[in-house]
Amino acid sequence: MAERNGKRPTIYDVAQEAGVATSTVSRALANPERVNARTREHVLTVAERLGYRTNPLARALPSGRTQTVALSVSDITNPHFFGVIRGAEQQTRAAGYTLILGDTEESPDLETSNIERLSGSVDGFVIAASRMSDEQIATLATSHRLTLLSRQVPGVPSVIVDHEDGTRQIIEHLASLGHTSVVYLAGPRRSWLASRRWHSIQASAARHGMTATRLGPFPPAVVGGAAAADATIGHGATAAIAHNDLLAIGMLRRLAARDVHVPRDLSVVGYDDIFGTDFCSPPLTTLAGHFEEAGRLAVDLLLGSRRGGPAPQRVLPSYLVVRESTGPALR
Amino acid sequence: MAERNGKRPTIYDVAQEAGVATSTVSRALANPERVNARTREHVLTVAERLGYRTNPLARALPSGRTQTVALSVSDITNPHFFGVIRGAEQQTRAAGYTLILGDTEESPDLETSNIERLSGSVDGFVIAASRMSDEQIATLATSHRLTLLSRQVPGVPSVIVDHEDGTRQIIEHLASLGHTSVVYLAGPRRSWLASRRWHSIQASAARHGMTATRLGPFPPAVVGGAAAADATIGHGATAAIAHNDLLAIGMLRRLAARDVHVPRDLSVVGYDDIFGTDFCSPPLTTLAGHFEEAGRLAVDLLLGSRRGGPAPQRVLPSYLVVRESTGPALR
DNA sequence: CTGAAAGCGCTAACAT
DNA sequence: ATGTTAGCGCTTTCAG
Numbered sequence: 001m002a003e004r005n006g007k008r009p010t011i012y013d014v015a016q017e018a019g020v021a022t023s024t025v026s027r028a029l030a031n032p033e034r035v036n037a038r039t040r041e042h043v044l045t046v047a048e049r050l051g052y053r054t055n056p057l058a059r060a061l062p063s064g065r066t067q068t069v070a071l072s073v074s075d076i077t078n079p080h081f082f083g084v085i086r087g088a089e090q091q092t093r094a095a096g097y098t099l100i101l102g103d104t105e106e107s108p109d110l111e112t113s114n115i116e117r118l119s120g121s122v123d124g125f126v127i128a129a130s131r132m133s134d135e136q137i138a139t140l141a142t143s144h145r146l147t148l149l150s151r152q153v154p155g156v157p158s159v160i161v162d163h164e165d166g167t168r169q170i171i172e173h174l175a176s177l178g179h180t181s182v183v184y185l186a187g188p189r190r191s192w193l194a195s196r197r198w199h200s201i202q203a204s205a206a207r208h209g210m211t212a213t214r215l216g217p218f219p220p221a222v223v224g225g226a227a228a229a230d231a232t233i234g235h236g237a238t239a240a241i242a243h244n245d246l247l248a249i250g251m252l253r254r255l256a257a258r259d260v261h262v263p264r265d266l267s268v269v270g271y272d273d274i275f276g277t278d279f280c281s282p283p284l285t286t287l288a289g290h291f292e293e294a295g296r297l298a299v300d301l302l303l304g305s306r307r308g309g310p311a312p313q314r315v316l317p318s319y320l321v322v323r324e325s326t327g328p329a330l331r
Numbered sequence: 332m333a334e335r336n337g338k339r340p341t342i343y344d345v346a347q348e349a350g351v352a353t354s355t356v357s358r359a360l361a362n363p364e365r366v367n368a369r370t371r372e373h374v375l376t377v378a379e380r381l382g383y384r385t386n387p388l389a390r391a392l393p394s395g396r397t398q399t400v401a402l403s404v405s406d407i408t409n410p411h412f413f414g415v416i417r418g419a420e421q422q423t424r425a426a427g428y429t430l431i432l433g434d435t436e437e438s439p440d441l442e443t444s445n446i447e448r449l450s451g452s453v454d455g456f457v458i459a460a461s462r463m464s465d466e467q468i469a470t471l472a473t474s475h476r477l478t479l480l481s482r483q484v485p486g487v488p489s490v491i492v493d494h495e496d497g498t499r500q501i502i503e504h505l506a507s508l509g510h511t512s513v514v515y516l517a518g519p520r521r522s523w524l525a526s527r528r529w530h531s532i533q534a535s536a537a538r539h540g541m542t543a544t545r546l547g548p549f550p551p552a553v554v555g556g557a558a559a560a561d562a563t564i565g566h567g568a569t570a571a572i573a574h575n576d577l578l579a580i581g582m583l584r585r586l587a588a589r590d591v592h593v594p595r596d597l598s599v600v601g602y603d604d605i606f607g608t609d610f611c612s613p614p615l616t617t618l619a620g621h622f623e624e625a626g627r628l629a630v631d632l633l634l635g636s637r638r639g640g641p642a643p644q645r646v647l648p649s650y651l652v653v654r655e656s657t658g659p660a661l662r
Numbered sequence: 663c664t665g666a667a668a669g670c671g672c673t674a675a676c677a678t
Numbered sequence: 679a680t681g682t683t684a685g686c687g688c689t690t691t692c693a694g
Contacts, residue, residue: 010688011688020664021665021666022688023688026688029688034663036663053450055688057452057688058687060670061389061672061687062669062690063670076416076420077606079413082408089407089433099432099433101430101432103420121387121388249610281612341670342671353673353681355681358680361673385672386670388670389670392671393685394686395686
């Protein structure tokens with residue numbers, strides 16, 4: 001074996017063994033069409049025989065291409081992101097890239113520092129549920145390749161699941177059950193989704209002659225559910241839309257503890273259709289979307305993005321999954 | 332600003348601006364103690380002013396240290412891994428490293444190809460719930476830095492949650508409820524955990540005069556639960572231990588559909604204490620462990636590992652969380 | 663189509 | 679304590 005004392009063989013070893021220049025090896029590997037078919041084959045065979053593996057770092061340094069993308073999520077323990085992560089990971093791998101994962105724990109500071117730190121070692125960022133301001137994101141987009149997930153900022157590529165039409169579906173569902181008063185248990189103040197959802201709820205509710213009230217914000221986690229449930233009971237509405245399923249599930253538990261029957265006394269709706277929504281009690285009515293697909297698409301947009309073109313803003317369909325947490329208004 | 336036409340400043344720019352050699356800049360940045368306090372401060376100031384950011388790739392190439400670790404999980408959609416991932420991500424970041432995530436989708440081939448691919452661009456691997464053979468792992472360990480999570484192989488550093496003592500807790504709990512026959516709904520054939528758990532169940536059951544039967548294997552996911560439930564009913568045991576909570580939850584649903592009451596007709600126990608076990612119906616009795624801690628520890632072992640020393644095999648405690656899916660044996 | 667050679671940005675001996 | 683000088687392994691002009 002022609003490998004230099006225990007170290008991994010380099011293109012230099014391959015070149016020598018194959019009797020060609022290193023540049024030829026490099027081309028045979030990276031731009032197969034720019035080298036004679038015979039030599040290419042020969043080089044590839046030798047490389048194979050030597051057990052040559054290209055060193056991604058060395059390749060990245062001169063070319064600037066790291067073949068790596070970073071995915072930043074706001075809370076890795078939220079099952080909602082499983083789909084996103086899996087989709088992104090699959091697509092990343094399929095494109096021959098590697099996925100770096102960052103959990104920003106709902107903190108915009110951690111988000112920026114993460115990006116700052118990774119900048120230079122990745123080719124781009126997919127930022128899911130960003131907590132940064134529009135301005136921060138727009139600025140970042142001028143110096144970094146990025147695509148947004150569940151967030152839209154003018155001029156920045158993004159993919160979201162249709163919250164507007166989805167919210168319409170929710171409101172119409174509630175209206176058809178005779179509800180005339182609904183509360184929205186809001187998510188984090190910095191959450192773009194939270195403000196959009198509230199916006200859509202107001203608009204749809206108005207069209208159906210319903211009154212809508214926003215309560216909160218609440219932490220978008222199961223623990224936030226107790227306070228959200230209490231606030232809802234205090235308000236007296238017959239229907240509640242929680243910022244996400246985690247919060248809705250937390251509410252369900254508190255409501256049960258306080259003997260408020262769902263859906264008889266109160267209808268509850270969530271967003272995301274996460275793991276568990278089909279076996280909590282009662283099973284949760286929630287707005288579903290194809291988040292795995294969203295993750296894939298976000299990576300696609302990132303890797304396919306050309307500077308200069310208009311930033312694509314993709315909107316994936318959403319659909320209401322009606323389970324047992326919603327029922328007729330009895331007041 | 333002294334940055335060369337739009338490109339990021341390099342240590343070369345800093346060196347020139349500060350009137351020192353690049354090596355001094357390099358030292359000031361990486362080995363602060365090996366440079367005069369005054370010059371260090373000066374260099375740092377200049378670097379700051381120029382907006383210098385060290386290029387991780389360029390740093391990695393000559394040194395071989397990428398400041399990156401890879402985490403490989405067998406199924407990213409299994410909530411069990413949330414804790415592991417978050418713990419690993421935190422500890423990785425705390426150590427100034429970056430986390431690369433790989434989902435191997437229960438496939439040993441994907442697992443090896445992933446490692447193969449990443450080898451060279453990471454400093455080490457944390458492999459959770461590996462589906463590779465002991466031999467493969469042992470071989471890999473000779474050429475790569477790695478630590479195992481939820482898996483033990485002689486000579487390879489690992490951290491697991493105590494399945495043996497945990498299984499003893501489960502069996503004693505069932506025995507105290509009067510159960511004399513228990514079935515184990517097995518996980519994947521290549522799962523080390525599955526075989527260890529079965530082993531422990533047999534041993535503990537024998538000590539308590541219980542008969543234990545293994546059924547399966549079943550896919551360790553909710554969808555596997557239906558078949559597992561049917562097999563259990565066919566067998567006639569009064570207690571069932573599922574390979575993991577996903578499977579147990581799937582069983583719960585099928586049992587309810589078939590009008591088998593839990594725990595009156597059958598007691599069900601799971602492993603992992605994942606998200607959802609406290610609100611499924613009935614809430615699931617399951618073996619819990621600190622998986623976030625396990626993730627952190629695995630990264631610690633990896634980064635702290637010295638070649639030559641004995642491979643640490645850490646065992647974290649497990650504890651049985653008794654909920655409502657287990658009750659007295661009525662037959 | 664292929665080879666020679668100059669880097670990519672940083673580290674690490676080796677000198678001074 | 680600091681400067682000089684080779685590289686790390688690969689890509690990429692530029693010649694031939």
